[in-house]
Amino acid sequence: MPDGALPVLDVRDLKTVFQTRGGEVHAVNDVSFSLKPGELLGVVGESGSGKSVTMMSLLGLLPSPPAEVRNGTVMFDGKNLLDVSQETLRSVRGGKIGFVFQDPMTSLNPVYQVGFQIMEPLRKHMGMTKAEAAKRAQELLELVGIPDAKQRLLDYPHQFSGGMRQRVMIAIALACDPQVLIADEPTTALDVTIQAQILELMKDLRDKLGMAVIWITHDLGVIAGIADRVMVMYGGQVVEHAPVHELFKNPQHPYTRALLKTIPKIHEARATRLTIIEGQPPMIAGAPTSCAFRERCDVAFDRCAVENPPRYDLGDGHDAACFYDARTGGPRDA
């Protein structure tokens, strides 16, 4: 950590494996990252890149079997979350670590009033009385910008629009003053104008409440606007990790570079043809013995086929898992 601030969450060598009929699927491979207080870490990747599974592993949310967290440490609040009891884990989830999921419709219970659902963590985790919880729930709805909060506590989820439901989800996640908020594609199901509202809200809340946020998305545009640091995932691994400006200005991994080139930019001159990444995302079966991006990579060479590249430290908090050194234009030594 360059600033010396102690990380609020520190994940080392996390490895999650799914047992399937077709054999083991290594969905998360030695993922390491840390999160400083008040920081917003963006996690980008395509479907199947392991970004959601990583977060669910560290919260113990994956059903086992088929999932098995095989290795790693997740240090939070002086404890390794992979070692603690289910009970402790339950008190952390929704308490000190809040989360917001992609689909606000399916993550709210349709048969309970939203007020009840916001009060639930307050009463469970904070031991509040009903009256205290109700007061706090109203404050929370006001905090996330829902007008007429007191009245709306009595409404059911279907009486809210998609954007409003996502605000309710955020309110629930914030209920117990979390130190870390994990947001898994929180705006993907929303329209752009509503997405803009939620992004503004999140930036505001982060500044106001000082919590650290992990923001999972496949949209590089969203990341560019909101993140401090970015972690790019591919095939269950972290392929590049850098401060946001550095990543967009100076991408080092061929996948990141290709990804940045394929998306058309709305404010730039229109290219006659989109750059494409040939091929398909990889199937992750078995432990990686080669670079997952090798087959789609334009600079791959022999070594990439026989060895899985480690994350090379490039200085200034930037690292990339690639044997090719984009700065020298040749293979990295050792």
Add this chain to the structure above:
Amino acid sequence: MLDDTKKPLVSVRDLKMHFPIHAGLLRRRVGEVKAVDGVSFDVMEGETLGLVGESGCGKSTCGRAVLRLYDITAGSIKIGDREIGSTPQTQLRDMRPTMQMVFQDPQASLNPRMTVEDIIKEPFDEHTKLSDAEKRAKVGELMDAVGLNRKFAKRYPQAFSGGQRQRIGIARALALNPKFIVCDEPIAALDVSIQAQVVNLLEDLQEQFGLTYLFISHDLSMVRHIATRVAVMYLGKIVELAPREGLYAEPLHPYTKALLSAVPEPDPSLARATERIILQGDVPSPSNPPEGCNFCTRCPSVMDICKRVEPEYREVQPGRFTACHLYNDTNDTVGQTAGHEANKSVNKEKTQ
């Protein structure tokens, strides 16, 4: 753009598609969802008309209605020289080969029990009298055209990835040499790295076969890439239609402005520097649209007239259409003050 050499292949006038709402014990008709409420546009031969808007604005319904997948409520649809707005479905059958559709979800739009060959062959079974060998040869050609390996003809859709499935859907749409294809969010379900592959394919095919597209999407960056002209829909109506460059460089309608400014910019310095117009609130229900202009409940430049009178959809500059009171010739000064109002409300939003 609207030079004389290009003539419209598709002409839609005042198209309305209302869905009835039934309620109560007797399922009485209590209202209607005005999914598409009076839209007019032309699609020129060989061009791609982008149709953008947020979910629920009626863009998909509009695309389906143009192909008469619905019995429309009112309006006229002309494809080539034929009016198909009121043609009965049975007579539409022989028109179908010229107009095809590519659907959003390649998973749901392909029959899981049919092989790829059967799926692509089906249009020939329905509409031609070719022999089996001829059909199979055609399927092979189509698979080549969309970049699928002929060897996979006997496989089932689930053996393919999302991008490949979308290629199967495109091959099926191409089978009968259509002139006009409605692409309904063809890339929305695909990963970023695959989207570009499919868009490039669509562009190649357009050039190769002289296709005309109606490209429906919510992805404004991608529409800017593929479309010749762009129509923006809001709550069942087209609020603005303009050539691509004009629309993106200088949007006229306040909704288009807000929509464009909400698109996340994949450049951190730019993304943090741009002043966003954050719209308040949500889209009203299409079963109960507001009086006057549909956008008046969220518009940063709203004026009194907007809440009373529905703005007329008209050509305000050559080739540029919009439906907004700000661009009525009679009240130019109003436009200016409204501009101030807009700035004021943006500032207000920031201080809140």
